[in-house]
Amino acid sequence: MASPPTEYPRVGGAIPRFSWKTSLAVLVILSLTGWSIVGTNFDLVELLTSTRPVEKFVSGMFPPDLSAATLRTTFTGILETFQMSYLGALIGAIAAFPLAALGTMEAPTIGASRGERLLQAIPYHLARLVLNVFRSVPDILWALVFVVALGLGPFPGTLALAVHSAGILGKLYSETLEAVPARPVEALRATGAGSLQTFLFGRLPQAVSGFTSLTLYQWECNIRSATILGFVGAGGIGQQILVSMQLFDYSKVATLVGVTILVVLLVDRFSAAIRRRLVY
Amino acid sequence: MTSSPRNSKEKPLGKLALEGVTVRFGKTLALEEVSMKVEPKERLAVIGASGAGKSTLFRTLTRSVPLAEGRIAVGECDLYALSTKELKSVQRRVGTIYQAYNLVPQLPAGINAALGEVGGMGSLRTLSTFLVGPNDALAWRVAQALELVDLGDKAGARTADLSGGQQQRVAVARLLVQRPDLILADEPFAAVDPVTTERVMEALFELNDKGATLLVNLHDVRIARRFPRVVALREGRVVFDGPPERLTDEKLSRIYAGDPYGTGAGPDTQDDTRHPRREDPVRLMEGRDGISAH
Numbered sequence: 358m359a360s361p362p363t364e365y366p367r368v369g370g371a372i373p374r375f376s377w378k379t380s381l382a383v384l385v386i387l388s389l390t391g392w393s394i395v396g397t398n399f400d401l402v403e404l405l406t407s408t409r410p411v412e413k414f415v416s417g418m419f420p421p422d423l424s425a426a427t428l429r430t431t432f433t434g435i436l437e438t439f440q441m442s443y444l445g446a447l448i449g450a451i452a453a454f455p456l457a458a459l460g461t462m463e464a465p466t467i468g469a470s471r472g473e474r475l476l477q478a479i480p481y482h483l484a485r486l487v488l489n490v491f492r493s494v495p496d497i498l499w500a501l502v503f504v505v506a507l508g509l510g511p512f513p514g515t516l517a518l519a520v521h522s523a524g525i526l527g528k529l530y531s532e533t534l535e536a537v538p539a540r541p542v543e544a545l546r547a548t549g550a551g552s553l554q555t556f557l558f559g560r561l562p563q564a565v566s567g568f569t570s571l572t573l574y575q576w577e578c579n580i581r582s583a584t585i586l587g588f589v590g591a592g593g594i595g596q597q598i599l600v601s602m603q604l605f606d607y608s609k610v611a612t613l614v615g616v617t618i619l620v621v622l623l624v625d626r627f628s629a630a631i632r633r634r635l636v637y
Numbered sequence: 638m639t640s641s642p643r644n645s646k647e648k649p650l651g652k653l654a655l656e657g658v659t660v661r662f663g664k665t666l667a668l669e670e671v672s673m674k675v676e677p678k679e680r681l682a683v684i685g686a687s688g689a690g691k692s693t694l695f696r697t698l699t700r701s702v703p704l705a706e707g708r709i710a711v712g713e714c715d716l717y718a719l720s721t722k723e724l725k726s727v728q729r730r731v732g733t734i735y736q737a738y739n740l741v742p743q744l745p746a747g748i749n750a751a752l753g754e755v756g757g758m759g760s761l762r763t764l765s766t767f768l769v770g771p772n773d774a775l776a777w778r779v780a781q782a783l784e785l786v787d788l789g790d791k792a793g794a795r796t797a798d799l800s801g802g803q804q805q806r807v808a809v810a811r812l813l814v815q816r817p818d819l820i821l822a823d824e825p826f827a828a829v830d831p832v833t834t835e836r837v838m839e840a841l842f843e844l845n846d847k848g849a850t851l852l853v854n855l856h857d858v859r860i861a862r863r864f865p866r867v868v869a870l871r872e873g874r875v876v877f878d879g880p881p882e883r884l885t886d887e888k889l890s891r892i893y894a895g896d897p898y899g900t901g902a903g904p905d906t907q908d909d910t911r912h913p914r915r916e917d918p919v920r921l922m923e924g925r926d927g928i929s930a931h
Contacts (some may be wrong), residue, residue: 466724467700470716544739547699548815549729557767558752562743569823 419608429610431616434587434594440618441580441586441593443513448515449522449579452573453488456523457530460484460559463552477552484527491524496582500591511592518579518586525578529571530564537563566635573628580624584617646652650730650818651712652676653698658707660693660873661900667693669873671707677818680842680851682861682881687894691854694823694902696869698852700724729756732817732849734837736824738804745808745892747771747792750779752813775814782813785838793878802833809840820844822853826860834860 379508393399459480466473496517503513534556549556587595594617601609652677660668668690675681683691696702697709700716709716709728719727732753733739740749751771758766765772771779783789788808796804805825813819822841826834838860845851855861862881869877869884869892877888 372845387750466721467703468724469721473721482756540735540737541741543701545732545741545755547701547728547733548731548753548817549725549727550752551725551756553760553851554755557763558748558755559849560880564740565743604688 363569380461395607398570399511401486408480409430415606418606418611420608421611421615422608423605423612427612429465430592431613434597434613435616435620437511438580438583438593438595439624440581442576444515445579445583446522446572446576449575450505450568452519453522453526456484456488456527458533459553460488460527460531461534461556462501463555484531488524488527488531491520492528492584496521496585497589500586500589504590509590509592512563512592514583514593515584517591521582522575522579524572526575530568533564533567533571534560552610570635573632577621577625577628580621649677649712650727650850653819654710655697655708656708658694658709659705660690660695660702661705666873667702668697671870671873673868673875675850677850677867678845679752680845680864681853681866681869682864683852683854683870684856684858684861684892687856689870690873691870692823693873694917695733695823695852695854696706696872698819698821699733704915720846725756729815730813730818732815732820733811734808734820734825734841735806736827738828740800740804740807740811741836742797743797744796745793746788746796746803746810747776747779747783748835749796749807750782750792750814751775751813753782753813754778756815767916768883778814779810779908782810783807783811786810786836803828805833805837807862809837812844813840816844816859817849818865819850819854822851824854824856827856838863858884 358622389440441583462481465477499517500514503516507513507516516566535562541563542555545555545559583593583595584598585595586594586601587597594613598610598613598617599614601607655671658668671694682686683694685691686689687691692853693702697704698711698716700709700719700845704717714723714727716724716727738747741752746750748770751766754775755763755766762772764774768778780789780792783792784818786809788803788806788810790816791799791807792804796807799807805828808825820841825837825841829837836905841851841853853864862884865880867877867881867890868875871892871894876892
């Protein structure tokens with residue numbers, strides 16, 4: 358066997374060679390990390406040494422409280438959470454649809470006048486603005502707003518989920534509508550179809566299974582969100598968790614949290630199974 | 638096929654006249670100073686290597702790409718000066734058929750065929766067609782058209798579940814429903830089998846016989862020879878315009894110079910490795926050509 362040549366170009370590993378750009382990036386990441394650790398009093402040593410409160414909390418959780426009364430409150434709480442998340446996703450989806458339809462950018466007709474372009478751009482930007490406001494305010498803040506306006510209970514919580522879901526779904530719907538294969542849409546436009554027609558027959562049929570998947574995913578997110586909305590008095594199982602925490606009734610907390618985790622996992626599985634079966 | 642009078646109010650589109658048409662995509666010159674006239678009811682094949690500007694030429698005729706220079710007259714009117722509403726009424730009478738079918742795959746074949754008429758629908762009729770399907774008159778024409786392309790039993794089938802050849806026949810049915818004055822067929826035979834090719838061509842010729850102007854983009858010169866007039870593009874310019882008999886081998890080799898498929902006879906007749914593809918200065922990007930979709 359011939360011996361390998363003594364000189365050959367080195368290939369090197371997969372990590373990029375030194376460059377000023379990567380060095381700068383590393384430097385930025387390191388300094389941000391240090392700055393944030395200081396700012397948040399981040400201390401792993403404290404977490405590991407102050408075992409006493411953690412021990413008390415964890416041991417208090419066992420055995421979980423499985424008395425009939427606790428199970429009953431858990432059950433009603435989780436049902437309410439489920440209903441809130443479902444209605445929130447449904448109303449959100451219904452509100453999101455027209456906003457998404459308006460907020461979908463259709464390529465302007467070649468050679469269209471400036472007035473026509475403007476007329477096309479106004480509803481688009483309005484719809485996008487509304488969606489942005491809905492989306493950028495977190496659902497827990499919407500819940501606070503609605504609790505102040507409507508009082509305590511699951512209704513303001515449901516509204517909060519609906520508004521936030523509408524914002525998120527509206528944006529995702531319109532992105533789905535914009536991303537559908539363009540050729541069938543273009544073919545329709547080329548034979549004189551207007552914007553309503555290209556939307557209904559060109560974009561919507563191609564986007565609808567994507568909508569279903571996104572809506573189911575939003576419902577999953579809503580279940581998780583709905584469990585904390587109770588912390589601000591907007592109904593659901595969160596309210597029970599907060600009360601039990603404040604009463605140091607950790608064994609009840611264990612039951613409530615355990616059941617919540619179980620239901621969230623179940624809904625995740627269920628929606629994932631449906632989404633897998635969607636035909637595109 | 639039904640002979641119900643269509644758009645009796647509208648007069649036919651009239652002749653097409655391109656004058657010095659130039660189209661640019663960024664720095665790429667897709668069409669350069671193209672001038673030609675097409676009389677009503679003409680039957681015309683456009684040939685050229687891929688990237689020669691054939692698809693772009695067709696897209697100018699429905700005002701789907703901006704013109705850098707030049708003018709396109711459809712009958713009496715300047716296509717690029719029409720208002721959006723006037724443009725729509727012209728587009729409604731232009732039927733298109735593509736290599737990639739460009740049907741909406743999720744819709745039933747019958748609805749895709751019915752979409753030939755969508756341009757002429759008002760908002761209310763659009764909605765009712767969307768919700769409950771085409772009205773009786775349109776449904777009957779759709780059934781007739783599908784019957785003519787031998788897909789009478791497929792009206793309710795999901796278009797995506799049909800074979801490529803069947804989808805191209807649905808696209809022909811859409812044309813039959815639309816009954817356009819001008820047909821732009823953009824490489825309609827490039828992705829279908831020989832049998833479908835013959836049937837699609839027959840249907841197109843029949844529409845032409847009934848009065849529609851027919852323009853077909855072709856890669857295959859043998860098919861082009863069945864047209865009375867052939868226009869050849871090379872690098873965005875018209876390099877030949879005349880009857881196919883004048884299309885000599887020498888002219889063909891100039892038209893296809895630099896194209897790996899040589900005289901357009903198809904990839905299987907030549908060894909690609911011996912003819913490495915020359916970088917064509919006007920080769921279009923994916924998505925602008927109508928060819929690279931598959």
